[in-house]
Structures are given as structure tokens and as C-alpha cells.
Amino acid sequence: MFDVLVVGGGAAGFFAAINICENSPNLNVAILERGKEVLTKVKVSGGGRCNVTHAEFMPSELVKNYPRGEKELLGPFHTFCSGDIVAFFEKRGIALKIEEDGRMFPTTNSSQTIIDCFLNEVKRLGITVLKNSSVVDIAPSELKENPSGWRVQSYKKAYETKKLLVATGSNTKIWKIMEDLGHTIEPPVPSLFTFNITDDRIKGIQGVSTNARVLVKPKIFNNSKILVSLKSQLPKTPILESEGPLLITHWGMSGPAILKLSAWGAQILNGYKYHFKIRVNWIPEYHIGGVLPLLMEIKEVETKKTVLRTNAVELPKRLWINLVKASGIADSTKWADVSKNQLQKLADQLTKSEFSVEGKSTFKEEFVTAGGVDLKEINFKTFESKIHPNLYFAGEVINVDAITGGFNFQNAWTGGYIAAKAIASF
Incomplete structure (x- = not known):
């Protein structure tokens, strides 16, 4: 029997396990990892940096x-912020x-520097x-010597633990197990993706980057059941809007301005x-009336x-x-x-160019998903389940996600640290 089992050998799982033992060195702690390697997302993050x-x-x-x-x-x-992980x-x-x-x-x-640090710790x-230990079931322990504990069944064997931390990221199988235990799971959808666009205005100029304001136009669904009176109440303002660097790519558009829209608009x-x-708006410092x-x-000035x-x-x-060409102006004009x-x-092309997005592409090596354990069912002072005692969460298994830039890792560090402090207190 273990004092603590951590399911998930990623950033949140490793950081939590380390902090548990830092706080209570006598605890018997194990990490269950479904794959043959640990910390795989850490390895590819930031292009391997x-x-x-x-x-x-x-x-x-x-x-x-x-x-x-x-x-x-x-x-x-x-409690635990960016400066703390630096320290x-x-x-x-x-x-x-x-x-x-x-x-x-x-x-x-x-990234090997970070991986080696965790492995050494x-x-x-x-x-x-314990690698190659994919979890297939989690249930309350039935052993008398483990009251309010947990039984974790992997493909290989069953484990008993007094406290359980789930740090499995966007693992749909684990989400299903959590749902069977009574937790609400927000349906997962992709976040942090680029827009696929085929348009002559951006064709052949991949690599071009400029500051721009981008808005997603509200979509009107053709549904005969929608009454005319309801159609008149459609939003007149954009549902999603972002400003920042926009990068033109081989497949469409990327860059912070687009990634922010994909993150905040993941569900929509x-x-x-x-x-x-x-x-x-390619020149966000101007509006149509000013251009x-x-x-x-x-x-008048540049006549020739x-x-x-x-x-x-x-x-x-x-x-x-x-x-200029899209405006119908010839090369020699x-x-x-x-x-x-x-x-x-x-002026219209400069300030309100419209593009049709026809799909998405994953942003580099980022695999971020919106969705997971409902936040209302978690005590954020301890990251413990409000439904089951001695069950904790950390990282992207819960319905938290961020834009690109190191923020998703910070969520993993913070959740892992706070859960570890709570777990180590027994």
C-alpha cells in the first residue's frame, strides 16, 4: 500500500510528488505513468527548450x-506564482x-535540463x-485497513493508496473514470490552434507578420425553427476580438492575435x-473613417x-x-x-478585410485542450475534490487552460504544489 499515488507522469504529477516528499519525507509515494517515457510534454515544450x-x-x-x-x-x-517556480x-x-x-x-x-532535474529529485x-502502467479503473478502497482510501487498477496490477492525486492532463479515459465517480466533466475541445485560410490576399507571403486586430463574426445558423423575432436579437457586436501580432503561414493565419481567439473562443x-x-484590421491604429x-x-501629394x-x-x-491588387488597382496605376x-x-481592405476560415491546425507542439473536471467541484485551497475526500487534481485534468507562453505549465506547478502541501499534511 502507498501513502500517495500520483496518476500521471507529466509536469504536474512529478512536481506534486516531489513537493509531497519535500514536505513529508517519510511518505511512501509512487507515480503511475501510462507510457514508456515520463515528462514527454515537458520534452517537446517550447521547441525542445x-x-x-x-x-x-x-x-x-x-x-x-x-x-x-x-x-x-x-x-x-x-500561494505559488511564477517567481516561486523560478526559485x-x-x-x-x-x-x-x-x-x-x-x-x-x-x-x-x-528541456532535458528540466527533465533531469525532476528525475534527480x-x-x-x-x-x-511505475511506467507502462495505464490506469483502467479507480474506486474507493474496500479494505478495512484503508478507510477513505483508493484502489487504482492498472493493466498490470491493482494498487492501494491512502491519498490519490490525478494529474493525467487531457486523458479522456481518466475523465470517463472521474465521471463514473460522480464528477462533472466539461466536454473537451481543442484550444490554441491556428486558422486554415485559402485566400489570394495572403497567398505566397508566408512568414509576413504584422500587428492586427481580428474579430470573429457571429455566425447565423439556418434553422427554420428560429423565429423571426429571435433573429432580430442576434448580437451586433463581435463575439470574439483580439489584437496583437498576426503571422501569415502556408496554411492560413497564426500568431498571438489568432491564438488568443482560439483559446478564448474554444467552445464557440x-x-x-x-x-x-x-x-x-491590418492597421488597428486607424478606423475606416480615418483611412x-x-x-x-x-x-494629392504622390501624384506621379x-x-x-x-x-x-x-x-x-x-x-x-x-x-492593393485586391482593391482592383492595377500595378501601373x-x-x-x-x-x-x-x-x-x-481603405476597406486595410481596415476590414474579411476571410473565410475553413478548419484549424495544431499550433506547433502545443496540445492544449479546454475541458475537464468541473471547477465548481474542486476546493482551490487544496485542489481536493469536493465530492470525494483524499482525491486531488492538478494540471490540465481540470477545466483550466491558457494561452501560449508558459501559462499552462504555471497552472501545473501551482496546482501540483498546493495539492502536495495539502496531501503531505496527514
């Missing part, structure tokens, strides 16, 4: 990066660095790691089956120059050329000869 956390050290600001979990994580972040690694001789966008990596630029603390865009329209007078002024070769606003040259109607079309 491991984006450990983000350089946002104020809990009230940090929580704003979590589409699901913002309210619930405020208290936990006051954890520094204590073990691992320095972290801050990059321009706020992401934090080990100075070695290798597990060995030092005497934590048992899933409902749209990833087919919807977006509107892009036309600017273009009219340039027409061609529109195509005169970038009137701060835009990457290749993007400007494509938007000079500013003096361009019509007001053509300038109006150009």
Missing part, C-alpha cells in the same frame, strides 16, 4: 491569461532567462516511478465546426508614383501589394489616376 513559465509575477495580471480558470486561480497564484529551479542550480515576449526558459535552452527522495469555434468568417482621408491626401510601390501605411510591403471608389475599396 521547455517554456517553464512566464515573467508575469502579479497574480492579478497572471490570471488574465486563462480563458478558463481566471477566477479560480487567483487565490492559488497568491525552485534556482535552488537546484538551474537558472531561467526571460525572452522579449516574457516567456521563460532554462539558460541551457534544453525523484531519485533523491525515493519516489517510485468548436460549435461552428471551425468554419466561420473573421474580419481583420480614406489619409489615402485622399496621399493621392504608383499606388503599388508607395506603401501609404506601416505594413509589410508584400501584404500592401496584395491588398498612379495615385493621380486612382478613383475615389478604388481608394474606398483599399
